[in-house]
Amino acid sequence: MENWRKHPLVFWAFSLPPSFWLVFFFLVPLTLVWGYSFSEKRGIIGTELTFTLDNYLRALEPIYLEILWKSLGMAAAATAICLVVGYPVAFAIAFASERLKPWLLLLVILPFWINILIRTYALIAVFRTRGYANFAYEDLWNAANWVLNTVGLGQLQLIGERFEPMALLYNNAAVVAGIVYAFFPFMVLPLYANIEKLDRSFMEASLDLGAGHWRTFFSVVFPLTWHGALSGIVIVFIPALGAFFIPELLGGTDSQMIGNVIERQFKSANDWPFGAALSFLLMYATFFALALRALVAGRKGGGALDA
Amino acid sequence: MSDAIISIQGVTKRFGEVTAVERVDLDIRAGEFFALLGPSGCGKTTLLRMLAGFEQPSEGRILIGGQDMTGVQPNHRPVNMVFQSYAVFPHMTVFDNVAYGLKVAHTPRGEIAPRVKEALAMVQLSGYEARKPDQLSGGQRQRVALARALVKRPKVLLLDEPLSALDAKLREAMQIELVRLQQTVGITFVIVTHDQDEALSMADRIAVMESGHVRQVASPQTLYEFPSGRFVADFIGKMNLFEGKVVAREAAGLSVEVEGLGRLELPADERAPAPGRAVGIAVRPEKVELTRSAPPEGSVARRGTVTQVAYYGDVSYVFLDLEDGPALNANVINDERAAEPHFVKGETLWAAWNPRDFLVLGE
Amino acid sequence: MAGRLTSLLGFGRDEPIGPLDYGRRWWMRLIVGLTFVFLYAPIVVLIAYSFNDSRRNIVWVRFTTDWYVKAIHDQSLLVAFGNSLTIAIINTLLSTVLGTLTALLLWRFRFPLRPVYEGAIALPIVIPEICMGVAMMAFFAWIGWPNDLPWPISLSNIVIAHVAFSFPFVAVIIRARLAGFNRELEDAAKDLGATEWRTLLDIIVPYLKPALVAGALISFTLSLDDFVITFFTAGPDTITLPVKIFSMVRFSVTPEVNAASTVLVVITVVTTVLALRLQNAGQKAGSSG
Secondary structure: OEEHHHOHHHHHHHHHHHHHHHHHHHHHHHHHHHHHOOEEEEOOOEEEEOOOOHHHHHOOOHHHHHHHHHHHHHHHHHHHHHHHHHHHHHHHHHOOOOOOHHHHHHHHHHHHHOOHHHHHHHHHHHHOOOOHHHHHHHHHHHHHHHHHHHOOOHHHOOOOOOOOOOOOOOOHHHHHHHHHHHHHHHHHHHHHHHHHHOOHHHHHHHHHOOOOHHHHHHHHHHHHHHHHHHHHHHHHHHHHHOOOHHHHHHOOOOOOOHHHHHHHHHHOOOOHHHHHHHHHHHHHHHHHHHHHHHHHHHHHOOOOOOO | OOOEEEEEEEEEEEEOOEEEEEEEEEEEEOOOEEEEEOOOOOOHHHHHHHHHOOOOOOEEEEEEOOEEOOOOOHHHOOEEEEOOOOOOOOOOOHHHHHHHHHHHOOOOHHHHHHHHHHHHHHOOOOOOOOOOHHHOOHHHHHHHHHHHHHOOOOOEEEEEOOOOOOOHHHHHHHHHHHHHHHHHHOOEEEEEEOOHHHHHHHOOEEEEEEOOEEEEEEOHHHHHHOOOOHHHHHHOOOOEEEEEEEEEEOOOOEEEEEOOOEEEEEOOOOOOOOOOOEEEEEEOHHHOEEEOOOOOOOOEEEEEEEEEEEEOOOEEEEEEEEOOOOEEEEEEEOOOOOOOOOOOOOOEEEEEEOHHHOEEEOO | OHHHHHHHHOOOOOOOOOOOOHHHOHHHHHHHHHHHHHHHHHHHHHHHHHHEOOOOOOOOOOEOOHHHHHHHHOHHHHHHHHHHHHHHHHHHHHHHHHHHHHHHHHHHEEOOOHHHHHHHHHHHHHOOHHHHHHHHHHHHHHOOOOOOOOOOHHHHHHHHHHHHHHHHHHHHHHHHHHOOOOHHHHHHHHHOOOOHHHHHHHHHHHHHHHHHHHHHHHHHHHHHHOOHHHHHHOOOOOOOHHHHHHHHHHHOOOHHHHHHHHHHHHHHHHHHHHHHHHHHHHHHHHHHO
């Protein structure tokens, strides 16, 4: 690396075009929305910057506060599921044979490259009332019913009189499942990278000293890989919190998340200042999460973006 | 047999197409300092990992303290290991590292602290309890690993190349300390090493391994002076090796025709190959005597020219070309203070041997 | 064949399972297996039913390509697809150039506020998409972007937004490759009398080629795939394929949607696999050279 003054012409040739784009087509728009979040609505589309905090205070009204909490809750639930399932999957890949490993990694990464919107749509076909999950459930039910009838317990109707499909769509659980489905690979990759880097002899030493596999996981593996878990949590939680078409497509009337409210403020309600405030609440949460991760990574002595 | 604490019986280990250990039979006695020695890739580490339970034998079985270990997980074995990388848990203090094995085994609380203290004292780390591993030197980390394993009072302590990461000075000090420690605690030590000096100086007995097989199990001195074959002879120490052919094998003596040395009359050796068969004739450099005047009667002697002298302080290696062709390496001990080398390049000398010092090695 | 399959899955090997052979424990396999079923079954079903001769996506009737034929004759779908491709291609050209310049800049120079610059460049990657979407929407409204521009100029606001979020990704890919560059090659070229520009063109750009192609392909798929940011910037006459699919999905689940989705999935997956292969090949060549 050398000082830019040594080759000022080359420096400017390299730095001006991307800087121009970054400033005018990214930072200016963000600053604009930030400004809106402190503005008041004037007329139908007009706004005036008055440095008011009303838009943020409005987010604390019960109706929006509930949505905020629900968004946090659903994003947290989805993140937790990703973490709990992500660890064994990351483990299995890290400990797979060298021949199998690239294929398993590819299988985890591939969904990244399939449009999230299309994947969400694909879930509908599986989860709706006349969908494959319910077909499988019906087969199971019929089999169980047949077994019960055969052994003479049919009259007791232990599993109900008639098959009832489960309501798998248009509720909060469907939204959580959709978020897990969309962002699961984000969790597995940093976990995998950290487990792969972990010196196997730490685990062997723990087993050798008499600890079982669970004890080894909680006393040795988790403490030594949790910054990977934290990276995974941050990069799943942030987009999960900002999800809007997943609750739109999979959720019910009470499954709205912040993203839906933001979209409505900009697209139909035309209350841009309020939408901007909500959008910047998301941004603040993002910055907070990133700062937290950077802090932890800094303390661990690793790079902040090494996930 | 009854005093074998470890009994390895017909053990083979395959990794896919590769056979790392092949039909090994080995008994390790209670209380001995045992070394597995061999070049890298010879299977010694795999064998050690099978003792610890990290690998399961593909065939055969291992008994520890008389109990079959087949299917027994590492955490249920009465052995503990010191890892090559030490594997001292970086997120725990020295105390917590040493206490870990006791906590896991639900040792009563009151017992843990005194036992940890005792173990740390044993490895001379008293007062380091609150340190984290990244505040320790490599040698100190190794002592933590030792204390952590010894505090469990295992039947056998396994050490995987324990000294390879230390610098030369520290390595020598640790060799002596490990022997002292083993004598103090009386636990069987099994050490894996590729360093013959380490094995020779520390171990009571050594198993030399090559490409998955155990070539010889013996005391250090036996290995050095009476190697069972070419591999062991060549691997341990320095050796002058000549090719020859057996001429006669009788009760009175062995007659061998050696390339470049001519006919040699050696003491009788019933293990030598039959007449007419090829044979290796070897002699250690320190068994060669170099003189300027003709050697006494009864010794085997040849004339040669010095090609190079390598000075090591305590000894010098003298390289000669014998008159009939073969190169020879001889050690000269520098037991007298002198400003000039004893022998110089270009001079012609007598190299003499006692016929008893020749080793006869079969195919 | 069956034998190969079972050995690939790890069954049928007689080697005993070691304590850390987590990949060979049945319960691990169960979790991994179920996870992959969860990840892939919906997509497989979606693709399969784009070939099913039934309007209702429920029972398999027989193989047909009718839905693709229908989709091709659907004027609005075709227009949306054309828009998507046009945007993606222009985006690829611009973001590859900008991303490469950014990567070279950060690799080459020390300058004031460098850490701030690095942070700002990473922002488009990390912030929630919807925040960027509404920011773009507000920005174009604020500068009074006209709605009635002729095609393809009318797509330029979407292109601008796409470039803003995809060139940082390109920069990441190129920087990864530059990290392995042997600076002595550059010094050698200069020692032999090459100027700054000649060195760049003769030494660095050829070295970067695999990363350039990978970065270009990745920015192509990012743009082709993007829904959220396009959703907030697209006007009624500048619909892209994902936005079109969204509006179709909102109302009904039909095999045409499946067909359109399948086309998009196949294009992006093929492009990406190509990009990954190029990047890997580049890394291998780079590490050996």
